[in-house]
Amino acid sequence: MSEVSYGEVIDYTKAPPLVQGNPSLATIDDSIARPMEKLPNKKFFMALSITLTMLLIGAVxxxxxxxxxxxxxGNNIPVGWAFDITNFVFWIGIGHAGTLISAVLFLFRQRWRTAIARFAEAMTIFAVMCAGLFPLIHLGRPWYAAFIFPVPTQHGVxxxxxxxxxxxxxxxxxxxxxxxxxWYIGLIPDLATMRDRTTNKxxxxxxxxxxxxxxxxxxxxQHYEKVYVILAGxxxxxxxxxxxxxxFDFAVSILPGWHTTIFPPYFVAGAIFSGFGMVMTVLILVRKIFNLEYIITMDHLDKMAKVTLLVSMMVSYAYLMEPFIAWYSGDPVDWYLVLMRATGHYAVGFWVMVACNVFIPQLFWFRKVRRNVVVLFIISLLINVGMWLERYIIIVTSLYRDFLPSSWHIYVPTITDFGILIGSFGLFFTLVLLFSxxxxxxxxxxxxxxxxxxxxxxxIGAEHE
Amino acid sequence: MSEMKKTSQAVRRLYGVTALFDRPERLLHAVGEVVKQGIKSYDAYTPYPVHGLDTKMKLKRSMIGAVTLVVGLTGASLLLLFTWWTNSIDYPLVIGGKPLFSWPSYVPLMFEMTVLFGAVSTVTALLVIWLNLPRNSHPLHDTDFMKKVSNDRFGICIEATDPQFDERSVKALLEKLGGASVEAVYYEERELTLRETILDPKFIGAIVVVAVLTSGAAYFGFNKMNLIRPWNSLTVQDKVLPETQSAFYADGFAMRPPVKGTVARGQMPYRYASDIPGAEKYMKNPILPTKHVMELGQRDFNTYCSPCHGYFADGQSRLQGQFPVPPSLHIDSLVTAPDGLYYEVITNGYQGVMPSYERQIPRDERWAIIWYIRALQKAQSPEVANVK
Incomplete structure (x- = not known):
């Protein structure tokens, strides 16, 4: 796929067009609807068989x-939470980028979001579905989840x-x-277009x-647009x-490493960071597979890389503040935990996390990196790895060295833990493929x-913009 | 519209006249002209919302935001009311030492309910009230006009309900404005009644079938399936219940007798049972009269001994003769009696008049009571040496 280049001289006074090559409206419909109207090719079925296999592993x-x-x-007291809640926080974080792109960028009138919003919103939904499974799964007896809902019961509590x-x-x-x-409100007009295009009864x-x-x-x-703004708001x-x-699940407890006030903004920044990583990973694949490079342009990826760089630095700030507050508070248990994170049994994970989340995204300072699809793809994968590890490190290291040395315990995941993790990726990508x-x-x-x-x-008096 | 004409035996009615434009500017111009003519019943159709069209059509500002505000705040209020009722009225429960109605904890929930109620109500109101959807039987559906405006054309439809409507002049107007494929759209009268199919017996029958299947599945799930392994919720366990036999041991008992000579914690064997002279001779008070011991002795004496012996061990029974009144413990023979006698009597009772307190009072507490009795005795017959 040859990228449309703007030439060597960049005109910064004029924003590049959001859709390249000035296609007609009918062409846009044709190219977006093409994947739904043609029989899928071999590559699609190969991809689907891989993701379904992963899903099957998870089901087993x-x-x-x-x-x-x-x-x-591998969970055992005191490490009562491990892969299950790590996966929950990871997936729910992935979802947040979708809402950020579809809602927050919409409110800020960032119109470049249009090309990627639908996909990001779909990813939000699939990611929240994956995330929602884990609180059920981690009960072991998932039907007891009913007790968390405020329904009247015979014991009266x-x-x-x-x-x-x-x-x-x-x-x-x-x-x-x-x-x-x-997502559905946004889909309605497109579904109507599909209704009028299709010849299949x-x-x-x-x-x-x-x-x-x-x-x-x-x-x-007129009302539709109003509702869209309200929903975004x-x-x-x-x-x-x-x-x-x-x-709060963590911060409201009193465990060292969890009981910190920086957690809410830190988690939100981390969620957006990991979500943008995942959106980039999937979008780079999708624009290649479905030849949508003139709609999802290099400029889109460039802008997403910039947002990723920004939130990466917010996450880095939180990484700095955690040890600083632990040291500044003079609490020996807190400080011990910081040391255990950096040098203890999970030190490798900690440093991989720091490398992936703090140092590698710094490459996005360079325009050449932001505009190189292969490098972007690799970095986005590394961000996913780093952010999964972040949740793992937060959860497991705080639990495995709690206040009572007699209950210290080293957590080692089992093959079933990995099976469920793989299964959640299988579910997510199966849904993404079917959606596409x-x-x-x-x-x-x-x-x-x-x-x-x-x-x-x-x-004068134009209502929009 | 040609196919509609072919099929219709039924009464056909004119819905309106449509025209297509290839550029949004032309549509805007046409809309401006239509408004100028004083036509009220018309609508513009565009593949995406075109800027400036609302102003041209003189549409009033959408007030749907009021729904969001009102219902959203209702959601927050209902949540607050519900949390207050559940935790303060219906089942008052103190959690973490906080007040029953600890509203700061409910703020996150109130926020979530505002958003949930606001969003659901706004979308529902938009679709059902404002747009009158779902509706798949509109005359414009399945027309070439609709197929064009859903893709890349910009259309206008002047409806027959307009008082000024006249098919010929409207067609002429739209053609003059540059509209392409100016056509009249018809619909069959029966289309007006299509929406009442919700009362179709088939549909109701389907709902009944679904309800029966769902409740049957729920009954099976809750009453049968949860008794099958592995869902039996630990109601069946590999342990020996009372009145059942263990297959593990040859004798069939699950409980094993303790190893010979085993002494349970806090249960030192007492070897002078009913042997008062032996107890008098060999038992010595093994604990020291610390402040804690004296307080423990006082508490236990007041609890177990004082009902018959009186608070001062003077035989002032509070039981008003329902039980034999014991002698005062301040008589000489008892003041001089060794500790072992007291211990033996507390442990095994006395001549069928005083019961055994072996089970109620642990060993060390018996000795604490004895220290307390000694203190009472000294208090009743003070000597100079004791008052120091």
């Missing part, structure tokens, strides 16, 4: 867990409203619901039902609250709105 590991109990895992675990359930389920609605029926009979009427667009504080509440065949991966109606000449030139 889960069946073992549910039959024999969570004794199949209600749930503990003061517990961050209860807040977590409310936050994650609200987040999933709102993300799903936001069965597909037409499905698209008709899903598009709710959308008619592209301007009287509808609701989703923006929501995304901040969700990861803050996830961090079944629904428009790029918001057609939004991309049409950002092509050159899409809007009549400015006039």
């Amino acid at each position: 590991a889960l069946a073992y867990t549910f039959y024999y109990g969570i004794g199949m895992w 209600w749930i503990n409203w003061n517990s961050p675990l209860v807040w977590d359930v409310f936050a994650v389920s609200t987040y999933f619901t709102v993300s799903l609605m936001f 069965f597909k037409k029926m499905i698209y008709s039902v899903l598009s709710l009979g959308w008619r592209f009427s301007n009287k509808h667009w 609701l989703a923006t504080p929501l995304v901040l609250s969700v990861h803050s509440i996830v961090s 065949r079944a629904l428009p991966v790029i918001a057609m109606s939004e991309v049409k709105g950002v092509t050159e000449g899409a809007h009549p030139s400015h006039q």
